[in-house]
Amino acid sequence: MEIGARVAEARSERGVTQAQLAATVGLDRTALAKIESGSRRVAAVELVAIARELGRRVEWFVAETPPALASYRRGTSGVAVQAIDTELDALVRDAEFVTSHCPELVTGQPEIFPHPTTPEEAEKLATTARSLLGLSPEQPAHDLSRLVAGIGLLVFSEDLGEGADAGTVLLKRGGVALINGHWRVGRRRLATAHELGHYLVADEFSLDWRVAAAEASGIEARLDRFARAVLLPSADLRARWQEWSTNPDESLRDAAVRAASHYETDMATLSRRLFEIGLVDRSRADDIRRVQTKQADIVEKNLIVRNELAPIALPRTFEQAVLKLYRREVITSDRALGLLRGTFTEPSLPTLPPAPEAEIWEVTS
Known part of the structure; x- marks a missing residue:
């Protein structure tokens, strides 16, 4: 029933009818209706075809949704899941998979800080955050996405169009943030600093539609102040x-x-x-x-031009962990390319040493 419900959700998000989806994957409409209602099992081959047609990975249909995202979706019943929510879901699954094999990917996670209740507290939290990132009082926060990875926040950037600025999910260890790379570099960096604030105060899930909005109030306004103070001490x-x-x-x-x-x-x-x-x-x-x-x-003025988090951008430590898993042959080339989100091609992956002759005969004999 859970798989069927997710098929229905993904189909609705894609904007196709049961008849249209059934025709493209070679099923009768009634068979698809039974799959969605949970009254008919779906074969693995059928699910792969459905996943391909709906632009989802197979594990999205069969694996448990990260708790923070599941809670968010329950609170927004009837509202279409946005692109950033879908991508965050996939990134969280990928990050948890990679860290389960490479726990060194998240080497440290700071203590939980209280939510700032005043602008002064936001400024104080920013000073603490800059210290955690290893920045001196006069040092600009260049390469912010690399700095925050050092305290366990993995920041990814994808072009999601004119949607939300950013979102963050707290993991058991560390966290994942997705920045909308559609916006210019200054806004991307501000969004990253803002999500760092959510991470430090341990918000399990956040979805920010517009950082530094004039109408922002409450915790979002104070985290906007925090973000500006991180970037502009x-x-x-x-x-x-x-x-x-x-x-x-x-x-x-x-x-x-x-x-x-x-x-x-x-x-x-x-x-x-x-x-x-x-x-x-x-x-x-x-x-x-x-x-x-x-x-x-x-x-x-001889200025230095940087373009941090231009999409698609992945944390370097995450890329290194994926390549390590590929070298160990824990994952296939297809899985590695999927985790790396199209930033690599198969020829650009490491060349693996040939298997020893004894091992080849052991497999083939």
Whole structure:
């Protein structure tokens, strides 16, 4: 019955009728209806065909849904499961499979911190988070996805279109975050910092539709503040902004371009951070928000351009663990390519040594 219910759910998400799906997989419509109702068993070959047609992996139909996602779906009955939810489901399963064979993938997980209830507590949590990530007070959080992997949060990026910004699921050890790579790099990094906040306060599941939204309130607003403080530490920003904004040879726009490049943030995040720590007034913050960095700025100011979490992006430690499993022949090449989500081709996988002759004869004799 559970498999049948998942077939019905996946078919509905795909927007096809029973008749259409039945025709494409070579079943009678009545047979498919019985499968979905749980009154008929589904053969393995049939399930593979259904999974292929509906764009799901077979284990999605037969394995238990991660508890946090199952709880979320029960709370949103009648609402279509979004793309980010579906992808998170698959990533959680993959991460749990890989970590079961390579527990060293998650080497450390911080203690659980209380939810910040004030902006001041959000700032304090950000200072603690930067320390956990090994950042000095004046150090920009470059390569944030690598840093958070060091404390057990595996961040993936996929282009999910104009949907949610990010989602996070807490695992038994560590966690998985999925960032919507459809957005620009500054927004992707802000979303990553925001999901780090959810991870540190041990929210079992979070699905964030728009980080730093003007209407955000409660815990989301405080985690937005946390995220900005992680990316733009106040003491360092104050010192650098004083230097950049008082340079007689440059304008406010030039200072904003330098700051956004140095900290790898978008202008909306920078302007809001400058305003909330009192470095600019509302009018100047609005001016900064409208600034666009041009190619001429990059050349003339000799800026370094990074494109962190451009989709598809996987944690390096996760990639290394998958390749380790492939070298050990724990997984096949097809399974490795699936786990690596199309970022590898079969020729780019490691070359495995040929089996010893004695082993070959043992298999073939």
